[in-house]
Every structure is written in C-alpha cells, then in structure tokens.
Amino acid sequence: MNDSEQSQTSEAEPGELGLVEWVDFVSEDTFDFENGGSIPGFTLRYETYGRLSESKDNAILICHALSGDQHAAGVYKLKDRKPGWWNNMIGPGKPFDTNRFFVIASNCLGGCQGSTGPGSINPETGEPFNLDFPVISILDMVRAQKRLIDHLGISKLYAVAGGSMGGMQVLQWMIEYPDMLDRALPMATTARQSAQAIAFNEVGRSAIVQDRDWHGGAYDPEAGPNVGLAVARMMAHITYLSEEGMEDKFGRARRTSEPSGAKGLFDVEFEVESYLRYQGASFVNRFDANTYLYFTKALDRFDLYKNGKLEESFKDVKAKTLVVGFTSDWLFPPQQNRDIVHALLRSGKIATYAEVSMSLGHDSFLVDAPELDALVRAFISQ
Amino acid sequence: MNDSEQSQTSEAEPGELGLVEWVDFVSEDTFDFENGGSIPGFTLRYETYGRLSESKDNAILICHALSGDQHAAGVYKLKDRKPGWWNNMIGPGKPFDTNRFFVIASNCLGGCQGSTGPGSINPETGEPFNLDFPVISILDMVRAQKRLIDHLGISKLYAVAGGSMGGMQVLQWMIEYPDMLDRALPMATTARQSAQAIAFNEVGRSAIVQDRDWHGGAYDPEAGPNVGLAVARMMAHITYLSEEGMEDKFGRARRTSEPSGAKGLFDVEFEVESYLRYQGASFVNRFDANTYLYFTKALDRFDLYKNGKLEESFKDVKAKTLVVGFTSDWLFPPQQNRDIVHALLRSGKIATYAEVSMSLGHDSFLVDAPELDALVRAFISQ
Incomplete structure (x- = not known):
C-alpha cells in the first residue's frame, strides 16, 4: 500500500x-x-x-x-x-x-x-x-x-x-x-x-481510424494517430460544454485581428478556436487512441x-x-x-x-x- | 440563355x-x-x-x-x-x-x-x-x-x-x-x-487542414483531403439534425449484430453510423475542401x-x-x-x-x- x-x-x-x-x-x-x-x-x-x-x-x-x-x-x-x-x-x-x-x-x-x-x-x-x-x-x-x-x-x-x-x-x-x-x-x-451520442462518437472514431498513423491499431505509441485523436477530442469537447456556456466564456472574442489575406486564414483567429486546439493537443499527450476507440464503443453499446x-x-x-x-x-x-x-x-x-x-x-x-x-x-x- | x-x-x-x-x-x-x-x-x-x-x-x-x-x-x-x-x-x-x-x-x-x-x-x-x-x-x-x-x-x-x-x-x-x-x-x-457554431466549424477545418492530402490547399482535385472533408461533414451533419430527430429516425437500430471480437469493431454497427458515413463519403464526391474552408470562415466572421x-x-x-x-x-x-x-x-x-x-x-x-x-x-x- x-x-x-x-x-x-x-x-x-x-x-x-x-x-x-x-x-x-x-x-x-x-x-x-x-x-x-x-x-x-x-x-x-x-x-x-x-x-x-x-x-x-x-x-x-x-x-x-x-x-x-x-x-x-x-x-x-x-x-x-x-x-x-x-x-x-x-x-x-x-x-x-x-x-x-x-x-x-x-x-x-x-x-x-x-x-x-x-x-x-x-x-x-x-x-x-x-x-x-x-x-x-x-x-x-x-x-x-x-x-x-x-x-x-x-x-x-x-x-x-x-x-x-x-x-x-x-x-x-x-x-x-x-x-x-x-x-x-x-x-x-x-x-x-442515444443516437446523437453514438453519432458524435462515430465521427471521432472515423477521424482516428482513417488517420494514416493509426495502422489498424498497431501504431508506435510515440507516433500514433495524433491528428485523428485531437480532432475527435476537439469535437467531443464541444459536446461537454453548452451553447450558453461557450457564449459566456468565449463569445466572438478574437485571438488575432482579422487577417486580411488568405494566408494564415486557417490559423487560430477566435479564442474558442485556440481553446479547442489546446484541448486537442493536450489530450494527445495524455491519452491513447485505441483506449479512446474501445471506451467510446463501450459507451455506445451501453443499454x-x-x-x-x-x-x-x-x-x-x-x-x-x-x-x-x-x-x-x-x-x-x-x-x-x-x-x-x-x-x-x-x-x-x-x-x-x-x-x-x-x-x-x-x-x-x-x-x-x-x-x-x-x-x-x-x-x-x- | x-x-x-x-x-x-x-x-x-x-x-x-x-x-x-x-x-x-x-x-x-x-x-x-x-x-x-x-x-x-x-x-x-x-x-x-x-x-x-x-x-x-x-x-x-x-x-x-x-x-x-x-x-x-x-x-x-x-x-x-x-x-x-x-x-x-x-x-x-x-x-x-x-x-x-x-x-x-x-x-x-x-x-x-x-x-x-x-x-x-x-x-x-x-x-x-x-x-x-x-x-x-x-x-x-x-x-x-x-x-x-x-x-x-x-x-x-x-x-x-x-x-x-x-x-x-x-x-x-x-x-x-x-x-x-x-x-x-x-x-x-x-x-x-455563435461561439459554439465557430467551434464546430473549427473542428471541421482542423480535420481538413491537418489531412496530409490537403497540401496547404494545393491538392490535386482528384486526390484532395477526402478523409478530413468527410469527417468535417459527418460532424456538421449532426449539427443539422436534432437529438429528438435522430432518436426518432435511428434510435439504437443496428446495421449488424454486435460483433463478438475486436476485429471489425470499428466498422459500421449502428444505423446512425452507416447514415453518417454515407453523408461523409457522398459529400467528398461533390464538394471541394477549399470552398468548405472559405465558406465556413465566411460564416464564422459573419457579425x-x-x-x-x-x-x-x-x-x-x-x-x-x-x-x-x-x-x-x-x-x-x-x-x-x-x-x-x-x-x-x-x-x-x-x-x-x-x-x-x-x-x-x-x-x-x-x-x-x-x-x-x-x-x-x-x-x-x-
């Protein structure tokens, strides 16, 4: 002990x-x-x-x-x-x-x-x-x-x-x-x-299993499907919050002023984007993609x-x-x-x-x- | 004319x-x-x-x-x-x-x-x-x-x-x-x-721009970021429906009986998964990823x-x-x-x-x- x-x-x-x-x-x-x-x-x-x-x-x-x-x-x-x-x-x-x-x-x-x-x-x-x-x-x-x-x-x-x-x-x-x-x-x-909750999990799983670094689940733990897992987490994180909560916390607050050109257009612009990207990136550092797949399946089959x-x-x-x-x-x-x-x-x-x-x-x-x-x-x- | x-x-x-x-x-x-x-x-x-x-x-x-x-x-x-x-x-x-x-x-x-x-x-x-x-x-x-x-x-x-x-x-x-x-x-x-709507768009954009086939937007139209675009569409499609609507339409109806092993575990199991995958795949055939990025930015900046x-x-x-x-x-x-x-x-x-x-x-x-x-x-x- x-x-x-x-x-x-x-x-x-x-x-x-x-x-x-x-x-x-x-x-x-x-x-x-x-x-x-x-x-x-x-x-x-x-x-x-x-x-x-x-x-x-x-x-x-x-x-x-x-x-x-x-x-x-x-x-x-x-x-x-x-x-x-x-x-x-x-x-x-x-x-x-x-x-x-x-x-x-x-x-x-x-x-x-x-x-x-x-x-x-x-x-x-x-x-x-x-x-x-x-x-x-x-x-x-x-x-x-x-x-x-x-x-x-x-x-x-x-x-x-x-x-x-x-x-x-x-x-x-x-x-x-x-x-x-x-x-x-x-x-x-x-x-x-619910069907909606299964649907969100399925999107996350799709992002992971279609990530080329997933390798049918046999990835090197140091080089796993990080993009897929981060995308799954970003999306899931929205479902853990609420429209009102996000509006109160972030609203339309900007991280950067509106870039005038298309270069950098898809970098972080709004605070909520910055927050979500951080959630995705930090999740990848602490969580395993296969566990995410198995656990979401356990959730979806729960009845x-x-x-x-x-x-x-x-x-x-x-x-x-x-x-x-x-x-x-x-x-x-x-x-x-x-x-x-x-x-x-x-x-x-x-x-x-x-x-x-x-x-x-x-x-x-x-x-x-x-x-x-x-x-x-x-x-x-x- | x-x-x-x-x-x-x-x-x-x-x-x-x-x-x-x-x-x-x-x-x-x-x-x-x-x-x-x-x-x-x-x-x-x-x-x-x-x-x-x-x-x-x-x-x-x-x-x-x-x-x-x-x-x-x-x-x-x-x-x-x-x-x-x-x-x-x-x-x-x-x-x-x-x-x-x-x-x-x-x-x-x-x-x-x-x-x-x-x-x-x-x-x-x-x-x-x-x-x-x-x-x-x-x-x-x-x-x-x-x-x-x-x-x-x-x-x-x-x-x-x-x-x-x-x-x-x-x-x-x-x-x-x-x-x-x-x-x-x-x-x-x-x-x-709203912040929540920006957040969903940002997840979709993240899936696209991190797809290795996006190539900074300079992809071959025949080989674009199909995985990212499909994932973006699958997720967005959930936001176009409602919990009640999805429950009525799909509930927990299964496409396949519950597979006993982990092989095939991440194939389609529930009807709602099949529906979403179809939405993602058919979108890729008719829509351009860069337009998706530009249009979602136009939405997010609308104020x-x-x-x-x-x-x-x-x-x-x-x-x-x-x-x-x-x-x-x-x-x-x-x-x-x-x-x-x-x-x-x-x-x-x-x-x-x-x-x-x-x-x-x-x-x-x-x-x-x-x-x-x-x-x-x-x-x-x-």
Missing part, C-alpha cells in the same frame, strides 16, 4: 488532500470479458484518499468518465498545475469527506493511465494487445473494479459515485452487485446511449433497457440512489437522467432526482458549484 | 418543374473583396425557374446554404435520383410558385459547382487559385449576386429568401441593397455566428452587430421581413432568429417572426412541411 496519507498531512493546504500516490493492483486470475475473449490477468492503477475504518464500512468508490483516470484528487507533486479531476468533491471537509470516508478511484480496465488496456503488453505474445484486446463493456469495467474492492477486503461500499461514463458504471454496480453498495450517485449520465423497459434491469437494486442531471447538459440531457429515477421508482426502489441549474453543459458535474456540493454532501451524509 | 422552361413543360409531372438547366453568368469587371484582394472577373453558375415578367417585377432570388448550390429545383435528367435542394418550395403551385414568379438561384462566389472559387483557374497564373483566392465574406457573395441581378435587367427583387448561410445572405441583401428588394425571408439563421447592437445595421432596411425559426434547431436556435426580428422592430421596420415546431433540427427549413409551406406561401403572396 502507498503511504500517501502521511505525506498529505505534512504538505497539504488546509482543506486539501495535498500529495497523493497511485498504487497498482494486480489480479492474476483470468478475466473473461462480457462479449467474449479473455486476458490472463490485469493491473488496475488506483488511488485512495482518507483511511479505511476498522470495520471497513466507510469506502466510497469513484468511477471516472471517458477521459478521466485514477487521479481523482490531490496532487502528485506540489508544483502540479492541476489536482485530480474531482478535487473539488474529494478531500477533508469536502462532500466526499476524507476525514470520514475512504475514497477509492481506479483507472478503468481498458484504460491508458496504468491499468491494463489495448496499449499494454499481451503476455502471450510479448507485444502490445492493440486490437487483440477484447471488446470491453461497462460491465467489464465494473467487474474488474469488483476485484479491486475484494482485494481491499471491503464487502460493502458505503457509496459508488461518478458522472457520464462513470455514471454508467454506477448504474452497472447497482445492478450487478446489489448487495455491495448502500448508496449510488450517478450524475450526468444515461441508461442507454440497460430490456425490451424497451428499464425496470427489468433494476429489479434487484438495493442501493439508495440520487441521480443528478444538469439543465444545460445536452449530451446526456436531464430527461435521460430522470428516466433512470422514474424506472427505479416504478420498481419500488428508493431513488430521487435532482436537477442542477448550471450553464456549463455536460461538464457541470466536474465543476465546483455550491448547489451540487450541498446535494452530494447531504446525500452522502444520510 | 437556357431553354429549360420548354423542356420542363413537355417532361414534367404535374406540379413539378421537371428538367432544368444551369447557365453561366460571366462578369468581366474586376471584383474587389470586402477584406482585401481582387479577381479580374468571375463566373456565377445559376438556374432560373418560371418566366420573368415584362415589367421584371416578379423575380425571387434564392440563396443557398453552406453545402448548397444553384440547383435549387427540378432535375437535370429525368432519371436523377434527387431534384434540386428546395424542390419542395419551388415549382408550379408551390410556395415559390413558378407559374407566377421568376425564381433565380446561383452558386455563391467562392463555390465549387461552377461559380468561381478557390478551385478555379487564376487567369493571372494559369493555375488554380487555391489559397491565393481572396478571403470571401457573406457580403462578397451578395455583391456578386447583385451583378447577376443587374445582368438580368432586374432593378428590384420581389423577394430574397434562404436558410442558414442563405439566410445570412438575405440579411446582407436587406442591408446592402435596401432599395432592391420588397420582401426578405431569412430562415434558420443568425445575425452573428452584423455593431458595438453590441444589431439595430444600427438595420437602419436603412426597407424590405418587409419574415424570419422563420425552428424549435429543434440548435445550430441557429430560435432565439437567434427572434433577435433579428426584435432588432428590426426596434428599428421601426416591418418584420415578423414565425417559429415552426419541427423535430428535424436545423435542416427543418429544407423539409416539406405543411406549416412551413403555408407560412412561406402566405408571406410571398402578400
């Missing part, structure tokens, strides 16, 4: 976790994937924040979104420019209060931040899996997390929480392991991927409806559930979040829906906002 | 235009672009439907959207699979009734369907302009159309109509040539491009606000105006259309707004729908 808790206390600002470390959990048992194929074992890279109680009843599992990872809170080095992706939610005195809870975040199976994924070495060949990696589903991600939770000796999670693809994992936890969690907190998510009904999937659910939707989220709009709660209620479960008015679109769940903070704090404290 | 009217009458189905032909108008006078640069003359390819009255007072100019052209109605050959892009609106007995009106549609300056654009030969070099083509604006498109209207001997247009980029041209006509039109009918448009106010631009407008917005249009949402009308009204102009409830998104203006048909018919008949 890591000793991050010790370094935190000595280095952290008040109310902040400070320094954290990741740990690798290695499962040496064969893992069979939902849709066929298996691997002889896997690594999940994870982080923990706070202390596990003696009775092991205070653990909260955090599930990440498409481009997230195990680094949900704190910093690796004091000079890190940014803390983990949900640092506003996780820490001493925060909604996921590390003075009280033991918070666990792992990089999903199939990921590219240390967990086993398409870019990992296939022990049977000594080469990267690439497209030999089995098709991964949200259920596979959750089953791999279950092994980590077992390894930590936790028989029941206090809560499982996450937004977007993380919210899908929460729903899957509720269904697959109903006795293993007391509270479920899916946000900005859906019980089945908890059975014969048009969601209740059937929820029949064994035991967790108390709060679903949070965001008014300006048009990727997983409020209605898709409400539908989850309505199906839970129709199934006689304890569930409630909160809709937070924020203008920042799908990414609202990642933003520090008092209303969201209070909702999560109250639900987790119940 | 062409003799399309004759062939129409002999070949057409009742209520349809039937066979039409295009004509090239050549202006041999220097054309100076709004943002600098000039060309020694230009061609506009255009079509006309119906007959110009002796007093030349029955002409309606139709302006096309980003990917449209001069072929607004009728067919070139009887076996054409599709008629012109606004065939439901233009023809005998239709809202733009060719029994009564002389309807003109031209391919915009900068275009790639016969009008002079980046792909045309620069007479000074004998080579294609490519990026030596001056930066084009919506105002330039309108000024070029004005030369065509002058050439046809028309001193006042009965109406100017168009949607999307065509709607921007209508607004520009109202402002630039207030004495030259009696009625204006902009639809599904905006008086200034009729002066010091935050739109009224200033509208102060000399004389045309009666009907602006039509569509409830499900999220590219140029209803509010952006209403804003145009409100500014016209504040300026003391005759203007009204109609919002049509349709679930098909931005492309609603292109769809045959009784409510839209009736609105246009009534406005044009007034």
Whole structure:
C-alpha cells in the first residue's frame, strides 16, 4: 500500500488532500470479458484518499468518465498545475469527506493511465494487445473494479459515485452487485446511449481510424494517430460544454485581428478556436487512441433497457440512489437522467432526482458549484 | 440563355418543374473583396425557374446554404435520383410558385459547382487559385449576386429568401441593397455566428487542414483531403439534425449484430453510423475542401452587430421581413432568429417572426412541411 496519507498531512493546504500516490493492483486470475475473449490477468492503477475504518464500512468508490483516470484528487507533486479531476468533491471537509470516508478511484480496465488496456503488453505474445484486446463493456469495467474492492477486503461500499461514463458504471454496480453498495450517485449520465451520442462518437472514431498513423491499431505509441485523436477530442469537447456556456466564456472574442489575406486564414483567429486546439493537443499527450476507440464503443453499446423497459434491469437494486442531471447538459440531457429515477421508482426502489441549474453543459458535474456540493454532501451524509 | 422552361413543360409531372438547366453568368469587371484582394472577373453558375415578367417585377432570388448550390429545383435528367435542394418550395403551385414568379438561384462566389472559387483557374497564373483566392465574406457573395441581378435587367427583387448561410445572405441583401428588394425571408439563421457554431466549424477545418492530402490547399482535385472533408461533414451533419430527430429516425437500430471480437469493431454497427458515413463519403464526391474552408470562415466572421447592437445595421432596411425559426434547431436556435426580428422592430421596420415546431433540427427549413409551406406561401403572396 502507498503511504500517501502521511505525506498529505505534512504538505497539504488546509482543506486539501495535498500529495497523493497511485498504487497498482494486480489480479492474476483470468478475466473473461462480457462479449467474449479473455486476458490472463490485469493491473488496475488506483488511488485512495482518507483511511479505511476498522470495520471497513466507510469506502466510497469513484468511477471516472471517458477521459478521466485514477487521479481523482490531490496532487502528485506540489508544483502540479492541476489536482485530480474531482478535487473539488474529494478531500477533508469536502462532500466526499476524507476525514470520514475512504475514497477509492481506479483507472478503468481498458484504460491508458496504468491499468491494463489495448496499449499494454499481451503476455502471450510479448507485444502490445492493440486490437487483440477484447471488446470491453461497462460491465467489464465494473467487474474488474469488483476485484479491486475484494482485494481491499471491503464487502460493502458505503457509496459508488461518478458522472457520464462513470455514471454508467454506477448504474452497472447497482445492478450487478446489489448487495455491495448502500448508496449510488450517478450524475450526468444515461441508461442507454442515444443516437446523437453514438453519432458524435462515430465521427471521432472515423477521424482516428482513417488517420494514416493509426495502422489498424498497431501504431508506435510515440507516433500514433495524433491528428485523428485531437480532432475527435476537439469535437467531443464541444459536446461537454453548452451553447450558453461557450457564449459566456468565449463569445466572438478574437485571438488575432482579422487577417486580411488568405494566408494564415486557417490559423487560430477566435479564442474558442485556440481553446479547442489546446484541448486537442493536450489530450494527445495524455491519452491513447485505441483506449479512446474501445471506451467510446463501450459507451455506445451501453443499454440497460430490456425490451424497451428499464425496470427489468433494476429489479434487484438495493442501493439508495440520487441521480443528478444538469439543465444545460445536452449530451446526456436531464430527461435521460430522470428516466433512470422514474424506472427505479416504478420498481419500488428508493431513488430521487435532482436537477442542477448550471450553464456549463455536460461538464457541470466536474465543476465546483455550491448547489451540487450541498446535494452530494447531504446525500452522502444520510 | 437556357431553354429549360420548354423542356420542363413537355417532361414534367404535374406540379413539378421537371428538367432544368444551369447557365453561366460571366462578369468581366474586376471584383474587389470586402477584406482585401481582387479577381479580374468571375463566373456565377445559376438556374432560373418560371418566366420573368415584362415589367421584371416578379423575380425571387434564392440563396443557398453552406453545402448548397444553384440547383435549387427540378432535375437535370429525368432519371436523377434527387431534384434540386428546395424542390419542395419551388415549382408550379408551390410556395415559390413558378407559374407566377421568376425564381433565380446561383452558386455563391467562392463555390465549387461552377461559380468561381478557390478551385478555379487564376487567369493571372494559369493555375488554380487555391489559397491565393481572396478571403470571401457573406457580403462578397451578395455583391456578386447583385451583378447577376443587374445582368438580368432586374432593378428590384420581389423577394430574397434562404436558410442558414442563405439566410445570412438575405440579411446582407436587406442591408446592402435596401432599395432592391420588397420582401426578405431569412430562415434558420443568425445575425452573428455563435461561439459554439465557430467551434464546430473549427473542428471541421482542423480535420481538413491537418489531412496530409490537403497540401496547404494545393491538392490535386482528384486526390484532395477526402478523409478530413468527410469527417468535417459527418460532424456538421449532426449539427443539422436534432437529438429528438435522430432518436426518432435511428434510435439504437443496428446495421449488424454486435460483433463478438475486436476485429471489425470499428466498422459500421449502428444505423446512425452507416447514415453518417454515407453523408461523409457522398459529400467528398461533390464538394471541394477549399470552398468548405472559405465558406465556413465566411460564416464564422459573419457579425452584423455593431458595438453590441444589431439595430444600427438595420437602419436603412426597407424590405418587409419574415424570419422563420425552428424549435429543434440548435445550430441557429430560435432565439437567434427572434433577435433579428426584435432588432428590426426596434428599428421601426416591418418584420415578423414565425417559429415552426419541427423535430428535424436545423435542416427543418429544407423539409416539406405543411406549416412551413403555408407560412412561406402566405408571406410571398402578400
């Protein structure tokens, strides 16, 4: 185990976790994937924040979104420019209060931040899996997390929480392991991927697989399909924001004055262009194209409806559930979040829906906002 | 002049235009672009439907959207699979009734369907302009159309109509040539491009200019940046539809059953993917990447606000105006259309707004729908 808790206390600002470390959990048992194929074992890279109680009843599992990872809170080095992706939610005195809870975040199976994924070495060949990696589903991600939770000796999670693809994992936890969690907190998510969301993912995948540097997935990690991946990310990033949010943040603000000639016409002109290009370029530096392909497919195939009904999937659910939707989220709009709660209620479960008015679109769940903070704090404290 | 009217009458189905032909108008006078640069003359390819009255007072100019052209109605050959892009609106007995009106549609300056654009030969070099083509604006498109209207001997247009980029041209006509039109009918448009719309265009441009086959704009027309252009089109096509419309049309319908392995995982699986790929591939066959770049820049730079106010631009407008917005249009949402009308009204102009409830998104203006048909018919008949 890591000793991050010790370094935190000595280095952290008040109310902040400070320094954290990741740990690798290695499962040496064969893992069979939902849709066929298996691997002889896997690594999940994870982080923990706070202390596990003696009775092991205070653990909260955090599930990440498409481009997230195990680094949900704190910093690796004091000079890190940014803390983990949900640092506003996780820490001493925060909604996921590390003075009280033991918070666990792992990089999903199939990921590219240390967990086993398409870019990992296939022990049977000594080469990267690439497209030999089995098709991964949200259920596979959750089953791999279950092994980590077992390894930590936790028989029941206090809560499982996450937004977007993380919210899908929460729903899957509720269904697959109903006795293993007391509270479920899916946000900005859906019980089945919409046609529009599939369409956006397909454009991103098209940009990647048609990039000549993709090489059928067998690219050199140092020279991957960077153009395709950056274009995919730029486009996806728009879907994480909102028209109103973009208007407020960028409007028609210019980076340069209007060039008079056509030379340089397609360089950055508006601030929003600069922002998107930065998002694309920085994503390429931290993310693997094959993981992007596999994860978007997992999203697109996610569908908890059975014969048009969601209740059937929820029949064994035991967790108390709060679903949070965001008014300006048009990727997983409020209605898709409400539908989850309505199906839970129709199934006689304890569930409630909160809709937070924020203008920042799908990414609202990642933003520090008092209303969201209070909702999560109250639900987790119940 | 062409003799399309004759062939129409002999070949057409009742209520349809039937066979039409295009004509090239050549202006041999220097054309100076709004943002600098000039060309020694230009061609506009255009079509006309119906007959110009002796007093030349029955002409309606139709302006096309980003990917449209001069072929607004009728067919070139009887076996054409599709008629012109606004065939439901233009023809005998239709809202733009060719029994009564002389309807003109031209391919915009900068275009790639016969009008002079980046792909045309620069007479000074004998080579294609490519990026030596001056930066084009919506105002330039309108000024070029004005030369065509002058050439046809028309001193006042009965109406100017168009949607999307065509709607921007209508607004520009109202402002630039207030004495030259009696009625204006902009639809599904905006008086200034939003940050989100710029962002989507920038993703498309990024896909094109980073395609290795773009070659700084100097590509062989037979081997252009096809991947980039197809990706740009696929993405843009999503913005022309709506979440609801895509859900109704495609939902999660599959083209193939779920493949069990990762081989073929990124081939077409869902119907919506198949549809988008088809849209991308067919666009590449009919559209030029440099025109796409120039036109999207013209859209992004379009901004009729002066010091935050739109009224200033509208102060000399004389045309009666009907602006039509569509409830499900999220590219140029209803509010952006209403804003145009409100500014016209504040300026003391005759203007009204109609919002049509349709679930098909931005492309609603292109769809045959009784409510839209009736609105246009009534406005044009007034």
